[in-house]
Amino acid sequence: MQRRRRPKKDSSERWLITYADLITLLMIFFIVMYALSKVDAAKFETLANSLTAAFGAGAMILDSPGPAVVPGNPPEQIRDLVEKNQLEKLKQELEQYIEESGLVAKVSVTTEERGIVLSFQDNVLFELGSDVLTAQAKEILDKIAPMLAHTPNYIRIEGHTDNLPISTARFPSNWELSAGRATNVVRELITTHGMAPEKLSAIAYGEYRPRAPNNNQYNRQLNRRVDLIILRNKFSEAEPQPVDILNQVILESTGSATSPEVEQSTVES
16 A cells, blocks of 8 residues: 655745844844934833843843943943933032022032033132132032042133232232132142042133133123033043053053153153
8 A cells, every 4th residue: 555645844935934033133123223322321221121131142232242332331322421410410519509608699500511610709719819718718618529529520620810910929920820729729629628639630721711801890800710620521531641541551552561661751751
């Protein structure tokens, strides 16, 4: 008796399985791209956790090589968002203190491209023609310093004057006066409040960065000021870096540390 042959299975549509897998992966990819284009730190973390739970190892698309979404190196958009929120919170704290202390007419807080600018009229911190901090100045810094201590951003102190000339043994010109005021604020933040010296800097502008024309008493008063700037992180690249950081960069890029000749020249300078 002849054995009946089994009918062959039709495999002409097996390609649909591969095609469906491909479409699924593409869908996941575009969902991730859309989420990254509308970056929100909390939503991003939620998305990553959801995909990890739903797809298991398939969610490794979020952990693929590259700086975009590695946990220790978040995307630039997320870093900017986190920094913006931190600076906005700090600004609100400073504004609240200024209002509660009745300093609104003499101290202002503004947001600029470079960061948060806390501006003091000179008579808030110093006597006329002096670079010695007043008792009121030290009380103000006592309140402000704890708010600044935990920020990782660089902080720059800028001294400004009006265009009225000064010529004394201590201050031959407005350059020396503005420099003395900026450095004394920095010194107070370091010695009294223990702030990290490496993230502070002092700059003197003299009369050459006025807010308003020096053509009347009111404008000259506006121009005599000390500005404290909490710099945004993107401006830290313009700041001089310590030798140990430079050596680390050289080591990562070349595989060798600074040469003895460079170290010797650094010591001699």
